[in-house]
Amino acid sequence: MSAFIGATPDWDEAKAVIFGAPCDSTTSFRPGTRFGPAAVRSEAFGIETYSPYQDCDLEDISFFDAGDLELPFGDVPRALETIESMAARIFDAGKMPILLGGEHLVTLGAVRAAARRYPDLRIIHFDAHADLREDYLGVKHSHACVMRRCHDILGDGRIWQFGIRSGTREEFAFMRAGHVVTEPFSVKTLPSLSFPGGAPVYLTVDLDVLDPSEFPGTGTQEAGGLRFAELLGALTEIFARFNVIAFDNVELAPALDPSGRSTALACKLLREEILAAFPN
């Protein structure tokens, strides 16, 4: 499997490590995110390493692409453990984990590793869906519950959500009760978001936060989403203002978008995130 464009073949010198988690076992609607990481790698040759947005180039940054984890299809607990181990190994090496999903549940593996290392961890979460259910059809380890499981670990006041435009009445009641801080529909409140100085942030981007017109390649599409420029602006700001210690991009299902623009966007966004994470 190709590495992402601009990656170094040298683990030791790398400041960050990309790894894919090709898992969609709990997907409740249209599956296919397991092919997301591979598509991002193989399509990346269609973009440049240089960003005119940030005027810098991937070739000036050392990051390693570890390929995809080999996850057992249908064994969710073991899949999460494998993801957690990999993230922990990357943290232990003093590098930044960059996780490519797969479905959103994979975030839980990486957050477990991050929370163990950084007890004061915060999460910034972009998504169309709240993902705050206590369970989904009786299953607690489901993509629809992933932020609730993160809340189980981190507790109140640690999770900030943006762009949410779908959820049950119970999930919105959970937000309103103050367990998490949610800006529905948009990212306007981001400039006013503040933390204790230097608190470590795990950034999780469910790409379906984007409008389905720009990102149709995902299983559960919700009209009324963010534009690419809005998301790019928000992410760039987060990397500039906060101490992001790991991040993920999840829920790209390439085959659901034969036009290929969703995968192309995901490639471009990943380039911009890496560049923003390691400014010159």
Place this chain on the structure above:
Amino acid sequence: MSAFIGATPDWDEAKAVIFGAPCDSTTSFRPGTRFGPAAVRSEAFGIETYSPYQDCDLEDISFFDAGDLELPFGDVPRALETIESMAARIFDAGKMPILLGGEHLVTLGAVRAAARRYPDLRIIHFDAHADLREDYLGVKHSHACVMRRCHDILGDGRIWQFGIRSGTREEFAFMRAGHVVTEPFSVKTLPSLSFPGGAPVYLTVDLDVLDPSEFPGTGTQEAGGLRFAELLGALTEIFARFNVIAFDNVELAPALDPSGRSTALACKLLREEILAAFPN
């Protein structure tokens, strides 16, 4: 066939009745709207009954889903009569008809029933196309003529059009002559629209008023359309300010959008319309 999510199985208690008119006999370009109503029902399980936009839930509203009418393929007059009868039956029961197309011509059946019951009927019309031709290739009962046929019934000054961005020179001359009131391209003049207090309104939404990027699943796409948020805002305002006695959503052709986002949008829009029509 499944009912739309949140529907009650009890006709008697329902305040509104959804029915589908799977007809595309006069479609002049790419057909397929006949599968629209069925797709809206079967895909609706992918959305929630709760709306974060209006903070209310379909489960608090009683509406009945009568399924699709059985329409004779290729016999347009009989199809229109069947639609008219169904709408009349719903009006007679003191309920609100909600018609799912099908091509736009189906609106004529429902408007006939509405106009007989409410002689002072107004129509508010969202569409990319004027639909004001006197005839189309010699056929008067065509989707391309449907608003002209409504004008035949209602006369001047009763029809308001929004979002129109395609038509013949003759159709735009017809508008300019004052027979109907048209805002091309957008919905900016909606706030200044006013009627005699409480005048009954039939609301017809040709979903191709949306931009093709957000709603590709329709037969005749016109660039430069409304965004979902604009349309949702306009519709919510109309339900709040006017006395809507029936409405329809037409021209979803699900197979023309394999990504499924057009159908998902149509499901979500219908949820919002029902919630707006029956505020708590």
Place this chain on the structure above:
Amino acid sequence: MSAFIGATPDWDEAKAVIFGAPCDSTTSFRPGTRFGPAAVRSEAFGIETYSPYQDCDLEDISFFDAGDLELPFGDVPRALETIESMAARIFDAGKMPILLGGEHLVTLGAVRAAARRYPDLRIIHFDAHADLREDYLGVKHSHACVMRRCHDILGDGRIWQFGIRSGTREEFAFMRAGHVVTEPFSVKTLPSLSFPGGAPVYLTVDLDVLDPSEFPGTGTQEAGGLRFAELLGALTEIFARFNVIAFDNVELAPALDPSGRSTALACKLLREEILAAFPN
């Protein structure tokens, strides 16, 4: 619109005239055959005028391509009259009509013209479906009834069907009662088919007689169909042994087969039919 490859621009010298009937108003399942004739013309540039099967070339035969009839969408009786007039005009000029559908109902227009001119007309019919219903949802002029309407005109013992593999119990009872002669599933009995010498034959080919693997571009697919080589062999034999005075190919719906092989096959089949109809 392009003419079919090898067509002459000169009506007078032509021995045959191709015309399209882009009509699918009564299609009961997935529409789209209206685009069939145009696709056959525009894709034909991908095939050669020379046939290695028959070792002859379209360039040695004079046929005219009259383009598509302009049919009123949604007005079935007028559409049938238009088709009938065109076929009659071609017969009157001493030429052979070649009709491209559109849905199978268009055959009725051409058969009317043929039966008026040739009272002892026979029909040879290839199809997956019997098309022998008395009516379909109350409509008598439907694609599902077209051979029954032809039987109304011609009476018993005039219609031979091949390849039929779908129908209602009533339709198969109608066959067994001897009104028409049907070989289900295959074409094995063709060699034993005989007529009074020189009786005029109208040949109608619903392309869904082919197996859906070879011809997916049609609205109602039935597994277990003929292979291209079988159909080609049967048609070649019919042109060689019988007095075919007109023929049609119907039910190509190009958009239902994005691979394009259905349209390519239809082009090739039409080439072979024309070559077989006018041997050197």
Place this chain on the structure above:
Amino acid sequence: MSAFIGATPDWDEAKAVIFGAPCDSTTSFRPGTRFGPAAVRSEAFGIETYSPYQDCDLEDISFFDAGDLELPFGDVPRALETIESMAARIFDAGKMPILLGGEHLVTLGAVRAAARRYPDLRIIHFDAHADLREDYLGVKHSHACVMRRCHDILGDGRIWQFGIRSGTREEFAFMRAGHVVTEPFSVKTLPSLSFPGGAPVYLTVDLDVLDPSEFPGTGTQEAGGLRFAELLGALTEIFARFNVIAFDNVELAPALDPSGRSTALACKLLREEILAAFPN
């Protein structure tokens, strides 16, 4: 959700019960079979209840369609238990279970119930793939291992496989060691297959045994498969000669075949199986 065409709404009078198991959690390549049962039901309106192959009609047979089981996404053991319970409940009521997958692993749930009730159970298995691995990436409950798990239950000499054309060296060694009886590539040996009189047979049909040209709507396609007519002939013979006490059709992934012919074939095959299972 619609019931399959011709189903009775009355459980008590039914001799057979259809139920869907919308599960694809262990699918290792392209998922999507979870939508198989729903597609079979909604597309069945495109076929007739009458079979010209067997000259009988679904309307003369009483079978009930219980809809889809609600299976927890990502919890394979619980999903299998739910399937097993449903099959057991149907057996207890003296009816024949008809299981629609979903991925092939769902067969294990039904076979467990069948083997408990019928200790001398045999399995006849149609498939492109041997499904005889001891484990797949360490997972024992995987679609790629399902027949091995059945062998764990039944032991040697109880499973007959047809059409197999893919597997590992180890799987083919397992066959050759005589644990199961396999005819690779075809069904020619079926006439010579014999059992102790009346031994109960569970029939499992992985639809990818068909050639991908006829059945592209499945996740792992293997060239060189059976034709529809071959499979239909084989299945009809099995129902006629053996004591089939339950059967399943699995691995239809409708979205992978936008032409729809795979789903149409699956509908038709199910009609023929039901008719063959309950001859007049």
Place this chain on the structure above:
Amino acid sequence: MSAFIGATPDWDEAKAVIFGAPCDSTTSFRPGTRFGPAAVRSEAFGIETYSPYQDCDLEDISFFDAGDLELPFGDVPRALETIESMAARIFDAGKMPILLGGEHLVTLGAVRAAARRYPDLRIIHFDAHADLREDYLGVKHSHACVMRRCHDILGDGRIWQFGIRSGTREEFAFMRAGHVVTEPFSVKTLPSLSFPGGAPVYLTVDLDVLDPSEFPGTGTQEAGGLRFAELLGALTEIFARFNVIAFDNVELAPALDPSGRSTALACKLLREEILAAFPN
């Protein structure tokens, strides 16, 4: 092949001549633009000749559609010469060339003809990509180098670029060195653009300047593009304020957008450009 809607069949009276250059030999990613011009012609019947944006009608303007050039596949120099000759012939006849690509390299043929005729030629260029490479994999006549080749002809300060959002570090350095004037991402600086009065302008529009959500039918999609309304506004302004002596629309690859909205947009844009070029 059909002509574009509203075209006159009379070369002599025409003020402008459309011609297609169905060439994609140097396309480096997903090819298919060779079918662009044909698609624009055949799909144009889906739009009206009247523009509500400009309140004028193609039927009031005389332009000729010369169809597609016959270009040798795989012989790039000869293809460019053929395009140059055709453009020169149109200039010689005192008419405006309107070139439809094909890939962007075709522009070079037309610019050569224009520069010979108008030594003080300017180029206004809309594109997602800078197209300023010195060579691409050693090839100088590549779509990725087309504006650099134009710069070779015209020299510094003659090319204005808008909407550029992708390129190599070297290309952006080339811009910053002042060889061309580039506004990345948008068209905001257009109002301040000024030339010596009446200087001749060649306008080249790579349609991938549009956002991929609105125009997915192109080979190399870049998120974050212009909206249709922005592009239309910019183009209308250019025709109003500058002396456009020729223009092209390139990089439509129709098959990459099965929804058809890219082709529909290209048809509509061409209508608006022609109307703007020849105001009443």
Place this chain on the structure above:
Amino acid sequence: MSAFIGATPDWDEAKAVIFGAPCDSTTSFRPGTRFGPAAVRSEAFGIETYSPYQDCDLEDISFFDAGDLELPFGDVPRALETIESMAARIFDAGKMPILLGGEHLVTLGAVRAAARRYPDLRIIHFDAHADLREDYLGVKHSHACVMRRCHDILGDGRIWQFGIRSGTREEFAFMRAGHVVTEPFSVKTLPSLSFPGGAPVYLTVDLDVLDPSEFPGTGTQEAGGLRFAELLGALTEIFARFNVIAFDNVELAPALDPSGRSTALACKLLREEILAAFPN
């Protein structure tokens, strides 16, 4: 880029070398074969290394996968030279070249190298199209002329063609004049084909020799082709009876077959060819 399954990473020990030629510059209809080699590699993980057809396993054979050549888009002569050099280098190392197209023209590069090394070279050619034109639109180095160019090198009586079912009258006259030996439509004469003992054979397989139902993923589809089992049987026989010194598989265009079965078939065929070329 991944290597083909079962490949060794060690050039030295390899008996054969796979290399891709991602070139489709002269494709005259629907391009896209440039992505063929990459698709074969990335999809091969969906098949097994073991063949039940030949009862042997790729893991027992040493072959190297050199990846794709970097070919200049739009510079055909240089592309052919690059292919020729690579083939010559593989011959020089005493290994067998296995070329993956790309369009059929790439064969010319490999045949040049083979003919220089083996002056008594024969070619066995499977194809739907004769590829014997003297030129195509004036271009001599075109996919439609590739076998004619090979004939230029080898002379009369050296090329055997199978499965041909399309060509111009001139091409079939060329065959009949005895320059090449052609069996149209099928492979029945293969058993009677004989050569001087041990004469070296270049085997070229244009995959469009297969029926489009089994292999839709190619640019120019011709109904009436070979079945997979026929082609596999013929190729196995050729490897067993003749001295094949190199071979190629060309004209897979993966994106034209979204079902993926064409790519899956190409993977499986390549596995079988390698196994047949190096029997244990």
